[in-house]
Amino acid sequence: MKEGLVNWCPDCMTVLANEQVVSCCCERCDSEVEKKELKQWYFKITDYADRLVDDLDKLPGWPDSVKTIQREWIGRSYGAEARFQVEEADWSIPVYTTRLDTIYGVTFIAIAPESKLAERLNVSDEKRTEIDAYKSAAMLKNDIDRGNDTVEKTGVFSGLYATNPFSGARVPIWIADYVLAQYGTGAVMGVPFNDMRDKAFAEKYDLPIQQILTTADGSEVKEGEVISIANGVTVNSGRFSDMSSKEAIDSMAAFAEEGKFGKKTKQFKLHDWLISRQRYWGTPIPIIHCDKCGQVPVPESSLPIELPIISDYLPKGRSPLADVDEFINVKCPTCGGDAKRDADTMDTFVCSSWYHLRYADPNNGSAPFETDKANSWLPVDKYIGGITHATGHLLYFRFITKFLHDLKLIDFEEPAKELFNHGMVSDSSGQVMSKSRGNVVSPIELMEQRGVDVTRLAMYFTAPSDKEVLWSDAALVGVEKFLLNKVIGLPALYDASCSDLKSHFKQADLSSADWDFYTVLNQQLKRITDDSEKLQFNTVIAASMELSREIERATDITPALRNYSVRVLIQVLAPLIPHVAEEIWQTLGFKESIFKSQWPKVDDSALVSQTITMAVQINGKVRGQIDIAPDADSATALSAAKASESVVRHLDGKTVVKEIYIPGKILNIVVK
RNA sequence: GCGAGAAUGGCGGAAUUGGUAGACGCGCUAGAUUUAGGAUCUAGUGUUUCACGACGUGGGGGUUCAAGUCCCCCUUCUCGCACCA
Known part of the structure; x- marks a missing residue:
């Protein structure tokens, strides 16, 4: 459980995981998601980030598109952390960078307004008021406005300075909302020479730009345009000058580690999975809050916790279970005193991450499933689902499988050998049919009118399974005739x-x-x-x-x-x-x-026909056809071709340059 | 902006390794059957031309005896990510 800024859907009145926010909006109801500071439960999926990326290579049966989407969503990057000592203070600001080779070009430090680092800065009262106002304004903007790189970059100077551990240079510390609090350390080193964003910021606030790289291949060097690691050569970088970027990164990291002001690290875009929901339909979180003992897990003997039957499921901004006294009020399993259950339920994606295991052992009354049975039935041979779940369900599904594997409850690490992405079905108005939208109506009506088999056949016939189907009743006519008249x-x-x-x-x-x-x-x-x-x-x-x-x-x-x-x-x-x-x-x-x-x-x-119809081409154009055995020799084919009137006509008066005969395929006569 | 995928008749869509583009279905046309309508059956149906033929898989180039398929450039659309330092 941890405190943090979470996504809050004002319409569903619940928190959401990152994966459930699509372009700043709730994936279920499309309302714009707000940020809230709340204490919630998380699953530590980040501990599995490396394995979730690396093991994608062990999934040849999964489409590349899904693997790419997951890889990018997890967003692993290799870089380094470096610490900039704050002047007249006893702490330093850590920054994460993939381009340690550019550190001699740092002309400012930028800190995200929501970052704890920003609070820690010992600034004047006047500055604090200014920074707080800036922070509130930044948090009011949604991520799209903030994330749009065409929007002008803004910031506030803190009045403080830090020291570049490599060059010893004195650089100003700024608060800027183009820096993300939830990625890396929440602070970046500003290198306007080799970064568009830093350059835009530096130009706006008149900060210096310092060249620290040139190109190995001699191509033109432009301020702000990134020179790749493969092409970079350091300049103006003290004892690290005149190295390839790769070399510079390695030796600078070694130097920083020695001096204890930095080291090589890696970062992920993936965040922990927020699983608390203020909804009724979900698995109750099996935790009891006791004033004396703190958070106490519900003993295994009392699991599973069943949802109480209630009449009012409507969201009120807190879990509907919170108002059910006989459910909430319990005795603490440790001390026996009065205590309360956690009122939230888990994200339903928790359930869909393991329910398939239950199919292997559906009548087990004492455990979710027996290991031997799960191992004998699973993993799933072919898993069919929409690509819409690429970063949601399909990621959680893999994560939970690995987690259960580590608990030795199952002996496989990936839930499905093969994944097939079916296309979506849109209704006649073009709306994608989906369970969460609740517009999955037309097929049901159709099944009632024409029968399930006709509907199935029509759906399968309209388009290949991996493509979108724009539903139209016209698709029914042909298959219905086939079924009724032929089958x-x-x-x-x-x-x-x-x-x-x-x-x-x-x-x-x-x-x-x-x-x-x-x-x-x-x-x-x-x-x-x-x-x-x-x-x-x-x-x-x-x-x-x-x-x-x-x-x-x-x-x-x-x-x-x-x-x-x-x-x-x-x-x-x-x-x-x-x-x-x-x-x-x-x-x-x-x-x-x-x-x-x-x-x-x-x-x-x-499988091989006795005779086939073969095309005869003159100069690559079809001029006739011959019926011939698929394995006939070229002489036979040629003489058969010369029996065709149009072939003869096109050969008339020409010289045959070449005859290409591929048995079973084609006869092509090249003439001049 | 970055990444992935797609573009074929009036429509949905077929086309192993490059080898008769348009399978199959819808729609349309004509005929048969039927009192009529519906249903069914038969034939036809890429464009153009009287015909021979010419042209034709988003656009432009290339490789090849032969390109929807391979290579280069461009356009449009869909999806994913989106200041990730």
């Missing part, structure tokens, strides 16, 4: 009197036409199988439609083969239209559920 009619194409349930056929046993059909069937089955694995259901459905037409037209084939093709089609469609498929399966005469049947196996010996 429902499948039993009519099935010869129930044929008891041969063969699923594998040999070329020698079939007529040429039957073998052709069997080949097409296997080609489509392969497409469907591969695309299903990739969750690309739109093409699965397209292939199923094609297959359905093939079956319909194959009236003369042997019944065992036709029956097999009908079974294949209904089996591959079953995951998409479970209700209809199950019913048809029964109609075909099967007693067991279709979902207990095996996914049909692709016959690899029947």
